[in-house]
Amino acid sequence: MARQPLSPNRSRVAGHRGSPVTFQDLLSYRVSRVANAMSRGAALRYRREFGVSLGEWRTIALLGASSPLTQNHLARLAALDKAQISRVVAGLVARGVLLRELGPGRTAELSLTTRGRALYERLIAAANERNDAFLVCLTPRERDALESALDKLGTLAMALERAER
Incomplete structure (x- = not known):
């Protein structure tokens, strides 16, 4: 269903002015749709190429950027539940991409193997290509505004989440 064009004086995020917005115009929905589309495209490329x-x-x-990590910490950072991260880690260990070593106490610390590090380097290069492809449609000023807006929204979202607990 196509969305109706907005009049020049009405923003899709007009709720702050007291006028209601539709579900499809909610900021959280729109950001989620963009993020999901970006993730789906990345998933298709990374599956095909790597x-x-x-x-x-x-x-x-995450392990390429900061290693070693425990499985629980990794799950939180990757936004995966315990069962998902367990399957992912087991598969990557079996493929020789991750190394699981005994850490302090009963914890297991995860890090990339040499093979995993080489895969990470190729993946991060592809991710940077995708990132640049998205940013090319924005002017430098728009990029700065996006960075600022994402920082502010992220901080507020985390604070509101904490308040809900």
Whole structure:
């Protein structure tokens, strides 16, 4: 269903002015749709080119940036539940991408193997290509505004989530 064009004086995020917005115009819905579309495109490319799922890519990327990590910490960072991260980690360990070593106490620490590090380097190069492809449609001023808006929205979203608990 096509959305009706907006009049020049009505913003899709007009709720702050007291006028109601439709579900499709809610900021959270619109951001989620864009993020999901971006993730689906990434998942298709990473599966085709590198043979990894989106969960595997997130795991590899997080460990490539900061390693070692425990499985619980990795699950939180990757936004995957315990069962999902367990399957992802088991698969990557079996493929020789991740190394699981005993950490302090009963924890297991995860890090990339040499093979995993090489895969990470190729994946992060592809991710940077995708990132640049998205940013090219924005002017430098729009990029700065987007960065600022995302920082503010992220901070507020986390504060509101904490308040809901």
